[in-house]
Amino acid sequence: MSQPKPVRILLAEDDESLRNFLARALERAGYEVESCPDGESAVDCLDQPFDVLLTDIVMPGIDGIEVARIAASRQPGLRIMFITGFAAVALSARDQAPAGSKVLSKPVHLREIVAEVERMVAAA
Template structure:
């Protein structure tokens, strides 16, 4: 079963995402922020799904650390800030995908399926 590390500071969105991905057949470990996700980065992951704007360690820094520890790790960002999404394209590890909120859960699940299958 593919493993997803989810870092999202919005409690309700994190819960919705985790449930949708679990129903789609993924094992999901949910973290409330980048610092919590850092604590489990050394485990084996198929995908990092992270918000970009979070207190403390943001999603870009989390992704850089994850990519350094796991070359080839698939990384997907979600953000509600269009300007952040545009800037993230320049700062994110190669091969990362950025999705802008609001986004339908089905669309996120479809994008995750594409990235994990790649």
């Protein structure tokens, strides 16, 4: 019997300690994580298939909204989740983000992120 294909997550977060923390937590939960320090490197990774994009919204260079737009056009069906520490940005993101995206506000508990990823994957 073959193993199910692991869920692949593209993580874009410019805060290195948070990025490493999230990546480790998601890997411990059984996900394959490709972590990127900015939007440009996240876009560069989109030649690989991913199941979920987890991105900060406010990043230097290409922001998370633009990363999500590019990702959604290149990989239809990709589930998208934003994390942000700015309430106004979160409200704006809900209007600008691809349909079906989820926005979580920092500080966010790891359990909440893992639970949201599990819900998004299960809904696919």
